[in-house]
Amino acid sequence: MAVHIAEHPLIKHKLGLMRARNISTKDFRDLSSEVARLLTYEATKDLETEEVEIDGWAGPVTVERMKGKKITILPILRAGLGMMNGVIDLIPSAKVSVVGLYRNEETLEPVVYYEKMAGEMDKRIALILDPMLATGGTLIATIDMLKKAGCNSIRGLFHVAAPEGIKRVTDAHPDVDIYVAAVDERLNEKGYILPGLGDAGDKIFGTK
Numbered sequence: 001m002a003v004h005i006a007e008h009p010l011i012k013h014k015l016g017l018m019r020a021r022n023i024s025t026k027d028f029r030d031l032s033s034e035v036a037r038l039l040t041y042e043a044t045k046d047l048e049t050e051e052v053e054i055d056g057w058a059g060p061v062t063v064e065r066m067k068g069k070k071i072t073i074l075p076i077l078r079a080g081l082g083m084m085n086g087v088i089d090l091i092p093s094a095k096v097s098v099v100g101l102y103r104n105e106e107t108l109e110p111v112v113y114y115e116k117m118a119g120e121m122d123k124r125i126a127l128i129l130d131p132m133l134a135t136g137g138t139l140i141a142t143i144d145m146l147k148k149a150g151c152n153s154i155r156g157l158f159h160v161a162a163p164e165g166i167k168r169v170t171d172a173h174p175d176v177d178i179y180v181a182a183v184d185e186r187l188n189e190k191g192y193i194l195p196g197l198g199d200a201g202d203k204i205f206g207t208k
């Protein structure tokens, strides 16, 4: 697994704005989408293109177009939905797969309550969307589901990751690529990332 930490100044600037204590729902939502769009640019840099000839304004012209595997984006409910529009802006034809998981308070294991994958998952690249890669439990379960559905090309996009979560996911799924705007210091005792963003779902949806 490769971990790609974004170097782009716009990503750093926008993530910095998202860290403000009193940020409004609107600003957090807008920035979440903008950072997701920029991460998509990073995470798709190596996709293949092919040359095709089209009828241009002055006659035949050779242009490049996307080749090979089609993309499905997979927002993890609910905070991942806040990244979805930013990604769709750049990949409008992407099919959307959705999963929802909660944590069993006794076993602390993730439990799936919703799963709807796009068709032909074996022919797709999956871009998992979740603002926070914290303990890694949800991400590992999501990757397990994708692989079970036949998908063998998986990338994850995150605003902020904790080193503990990256290590767990790396150990469990060494073939998955991670694209993250920042790797923060650590998790606190409740599983929140420090300094982090707080509860990203609450901030995107304006709940408490």
Ligand code: URA
Pocket (backbone or CB within 6 Å): 079, 132, 134, 191, 192, 193, 194, 196, 197, 198, 199, 200, 201
């Ligand atoms: N989920 C969040 O929303 N924030 C964290 O810091 C960790 C998990």
